[in-house]
Amino acid sequence: ETAVFQTPNYHVTQVGNEVSFNCKQTLGHDTMYWYKQDSKKLLKIMFSYNNKQLIVNETVPRRFSPQSSDKAHLNLRIKSVEPEDSAVYLCASSYWKDTQYFGPGTRLLVL
Amino acid sequence: GMPVEQNPPALSLYEGADSGLRCNFSTTMKSVQWFQQNHRGRLITLFYLAQGTKENGRLKSTFNSKERYSTLHIKDAQLEDSGTYFCAADETNAYKVIFGKGTHLHVLP
Numbered sequence: 001e002t003a004v005f006q007t008p009n010y011h012v013t014q015v016g017n018e019v020s021f022n023c024k025q026t027l028g029h030d031t032m033y034w035y036k037q038d039s040k041k042l043l044k045i046m047f048s049y050n051n052k053q054l055i056v057n058e059t060v061p062r063r064f065s066p067q068s069s070d071k072a073h074l075n076l077r078i079k080s081v082e083p084e085d086s087a088v089y090l091c092a093s094s095y096w097k098d099t100q101y102f103g104p105g106t107r108l109l110v111l
Numbered sequence: 112g113m114p115v116e117q118n119p120p121a122l123s124l125y126e127g128a129d130s131g132l133r134c135n136f137s138t139t140m141k142s143v144q145w146f147q148q149n150h151r152g153r154l155i156t157l158f159y160l161a162q163g164t165k166e167n168g169r170l171k172s173t174f175n176s177k178e179r180y181s182t183l184h185i186k187d188a189q190l191e192d193s194g195t196y197f198c199a200a201d202e203t204n205a206y207k208v209i210f211g212k213g214t215h216l217h218v219l220p
Contacts, residue, residue: 041195043213045208094156099159104152
């Protein structure tokens, strides 16, 4: 049963454009996450957001920014995409330090 | 070396067999998680451990922070266990996890 929703499924864009990905969870969790999985399937945590506290992975470029309107939503904006941003972006939610539930991912291709 | 080393990179076994995956850490970690990614790319959390051992059906995971390793055992492997298994460890309390490169598991009929 899907309870973490991501849109869009796929997005193709050109270098320098701005993109925004949406994530919504209906599980009542207090923490949400964004991960990046590259073409070699390597996973990296980008952000976690718990009770309005943002924890950032310091290796994430500044062009990436999370946006949260409430604890059920955590969107991801990329201000000016680069070719190396091509990846699958995975959203997840959980109670803090508990089992995470993942969305289906958004696949980004930067031309 | 890598903060999180995961072994083996790939593994094939027949249905019904038992097997173990391992992650070694270069430093003391506070917690570890294990995930399975299926062929469609869907990630599922298997375990979150701050210490000790947890079991769930045919799966069992152990985390030894002092000895710097974690293991995932799969008993009586089934075809649906095929996929990529990742461990992720956190040396902080702030969820700054580092992932292993994954073990690609192929269960053969």
